[in-house]
Amino acid sequence: MSATTPERTGVTIEAIEGSQTIRLAPNYWPFVVPALVVVGAVIVFPWAFTLWMSVNSWTLGQARSFAGMENYLRLASDPRFWESLLHTLSYTFLSVIAPMFLGTVAALIFDAKFPLRGLLRGVFVMPMMATPVAVALVWTMMFHPQLGVLNYLLSLVGIPAQEWIFNAKSVIPSLVAVETWQWTPLVMLIVLGGLASVPREPFESAEIDGANAWQQFRYLTLPMIAPFLMIAMIIRTIDALKSFDIIYAMTQGGPGTASETINIYLYNTAFSYYDIGYGSAMAVVFFVVIVALSFILLMLRQRSQWIDVEGK
Amino acid sequence: MTSRLLNQIGLFFAALVFVSPAILFFLWMISLSLKFEIDNGAYPPILIPEHLAWSNYAKVFEENNFLLYFWNSVLVTGTATLLALLIGVPAGYGIARLKAERSAVVIMIARMTPGLSYLIPLFLLFQWIGILGTLWPQIIIHLVVTVPIVVWVMIGYFETTPMELEEAANIDGASSWQVFRLVALPIARPGIVVAFILSIIFSWNNFVFGIVLASRETRTLPVAVYNMLSYEQVSWGPLAAAALVVTLPVLVLTMFAQRQIVAGLTAGAVKGG
Numbered sequence: 001m002s003a004t005t006p007e008r009t010g011v012t013i014e015a016i017e018g019s020q021t022i023r024l025a026p027n028y029w030p031f032v033v034p035a036l037v038v039v040g041a042v043i044v045f046p047w048a049f050t051l052w053m054s055v056n057s058w059t060l061g062q063a064r065s066f067a068g069m070e071n072y073l074r075l076a077s078d079p080r081f082w083e084s085l086l087h088t089l090s091y092t093f094l095s096v097i098a099p100m101f102l103g104t105v106a107a108l109i110f111d112a113k114f115p116l117r118g119l120l121r122g123v124f125v126m127p128m129m130a131t132p133v134a135v136a137l138v139w140t141m142m143f144h145p146q147l148g149v150l151n152y153l154l155s156l157v158g159i160p161a162q163e164w165i166f167n168a169k170s171v172i173p174s175l176v177a178v179e180t181w182q183w184t185p186l187v188m189l190i191v192l193g194g195l196a197s198v199p200r201e202p203f204e205s206a207e208i209d210g211a212n213a214w215q216q217f218r219y220l221t222l223p224m225i226a227p228f229l230m231i232a233m234i235i236r237t238i239d240a241l242k243s244f245d246i247i248y249a250m251t252q253g254g255p256g257t258a259s260e261t262i263n264i265y266l267y268n269t270a271f272s273y274y275d276i277g278y279g280s281a282m283a284v285v286f287f288v289v290i291v292a293l294s295f296i297l298l299m300l301r302q303r304s305q306w307i308d309v310e311g312k
Numbered sequence: 313m314t315s316r317l318l319n320q321i322g323l324f325f326a327a328l329v330f331v332s333p334a335i336l337f338f339l340w341m342i343s344l345s346l347k348f349e350i351d352n353g354a355y356p357p358i359l360i361p362e363h364l365a366w367s368n369y370a371k372v373f374e375e376n377n378f379l380l381y382f383w384n385s386v387l388v389t390g391t392a393t394l395l396a397l398l399i400g401v402p403a404g405y406g407i408a409r410l411k412a413e414r415s416a417v418v419i420m421i422a423r424m425t426p427g428l429s430y431l432i433p434l435f436l437l438f439q440w441i442g443i444l445g446t447l448w449p450q451i452i453i454h455l456v457v458t459v460p461i462v463v464w465v466m467i468g469y470f471e472t473t474p475m476e477l478e479e480a481a482n483i484d485g486a487s488s489w490q491v492f493r494l495v496a497l498p499i500a501r502p503g504i505v506v507a508f509i510l511s512i513i514f515s516w517n518n519f520v521f522g523i524v525l526a527s528r529e530t531r532t533l534p535v536a537v538y539n540m541l542s543y544e545q546v547s548w549g550p551l552a553a554a555a556l557v558v559t560l561p562v563l564v565l566t567m568f569a570q571r572q573i574v575a576g577l578t579a580g581a582v583k584g585g
């Protein structure tokens with residue numbers, strides 16, 4: 001294979017040693033260039049521009065002036081920002097834990113054979129593909145304190161009516177319930193992929209040795225699917241941190257600012273108050289938070305003894 | 313034998329418990345969309361009403377201009393996906409053959425970046441160019457979602473397709489472009505289908521770009537539904553009907569292309585946004 005590895009630049013004619021063939025090494029760069037141009041235009045340019053704006057004081061419609069680190073210092077002393085960071089972290093923590101647990105259990109179930117498995121799995125995956133705004137609207141109606149179906153269902157089992165997203169105390173757990181409803185299937189699919197790659201033999205010998213179901217899960221299945229759990233966890237963390245549609249469509253960060261995450265505060269700053277400079281600084285800090293948390297998880301993944309499945 | 317049967321029945325019911333939130337949600341969504349106001353306000357709630365309110369759906373299209381917004385969604389999602397395929401499939405091929413694994417990092421970073429941080433600079437850019445009243449800003453910014461999905465799926469796909477045929481064609485004097493078009497591309501068709509479907513779904517569902525960039529005439533469906541909520545005296549029937557109209561295309565696509573979607577999501581584990 002190595003003799004045929006194409007040259008990286010230019011069209012070159014090379015005579016391969018030990019053979020008489022003269023071959024034209026294919027040039028793959030032209031295939032990548034259009035994508036590079038687009039990525040530069042819609043991804044790199046915005047980033048450069050955001051960095052530049054973040055060191056300027058600029059509200060749309062007013063004059064722009066260089067501000068140095070002023071926006072960043074303002075962030076550090078902005079209690080609303082710290083509060084939104086706290087909301088983001090608690091929302092993310094819950095929105096990772098719940099889907100991870102439920103998704104793993106669901107994957108263990110769907111890995112076994114039973115009647116109508118394909119159909120049920122198909123329905124199970126549907127929330128993930130449904131349009132988040134549409135999902136949010138229907139959940140809002142279901143959460144309605146007087147007319148909502150959820151409080152009615154609770155009343156059937158004798159639980160008093162809840163205020164769900166309309167109460168500052170319960171708004172984040174309620175939003176997490178929607179997020180969990182929507183994204184547990186993704187965790188399930190990733191873990192299911194992991195379970196499919198688990199070999200049969202170790203379980204057979206474990207059974208002969210008298211290991212019970214829990215021991216087999218704990219000492220065989222779990223370590224083998226650990227890399228997949230880690231991938232699911234990283235993806236879930238990134239997505240939960242970035243979550244916008246569900247929160248914005250259901251509460252706009254309310255009641256008050258009880259469910260205002262960084263993303264929502266960022267939106268309000270940039271597109272309600274048109275404070276572009278401050279919003280850009282917030283975007284930079286937000287991105288750093290996401291990268292830092294992902295990096296920590298990646299480090300955890302590499303430090304552990306788990307087998308690497310990525311090198312496919 | 314009976315214990316095995318019991319085991320299967322147990323698994324079936326366990327699965328049913330996990331699937332029931334999805335079933336209940338979609339059933340309730342359909343029920344809300346087919347009830348008149350009086351039934352939607354009833355307590356205890358009614359699942360199946362005596363009179364079905366098909367007029368809710370008519371209202372969505374007549375009073376809220378949904379035909380226009382549907383068409384906007386089709387144009388934005390369709391154009392952004394086709395452009396992404398045009399750019400992303402060759403790019404995935406090039407990256408896979410160059411073994412340029414680092415470029416995958418760029419895509420991961422694109423995935424980590426919150427959509428809003430693209431929005432501020434691009435919003436200003438579009439304002440300066442003066443194209444804010446058209447669909448182009450949304451088409452262009454949707455590339456942020458669609459291009460990484462397509463490139464990601466295609467890298468994974470081209471890495472698994474055999475090199476031998478391409479090498480043979482190369483020896484026979486085919487140019488790189490000919491090798492790609494006549495040898496690599498036909499083999500990669502299933503991968504392209506996966507990329508196409510995922511790109512369509514995540515572009516169709518996108519909401520955040522639209523609320524900033526869309527004007528009254530250029531709204532896509534998710535934005536149109538959200539605006540129904542904020543600007544009207546909310547009546548549940550038409551609202552639920554609108555929500556169903558928005559999400560039905562992707563749900564139908566999910567049902568028909570389930571295998572491709574699962575393959576694409578678990579291989580690349582991508583999600584746009």
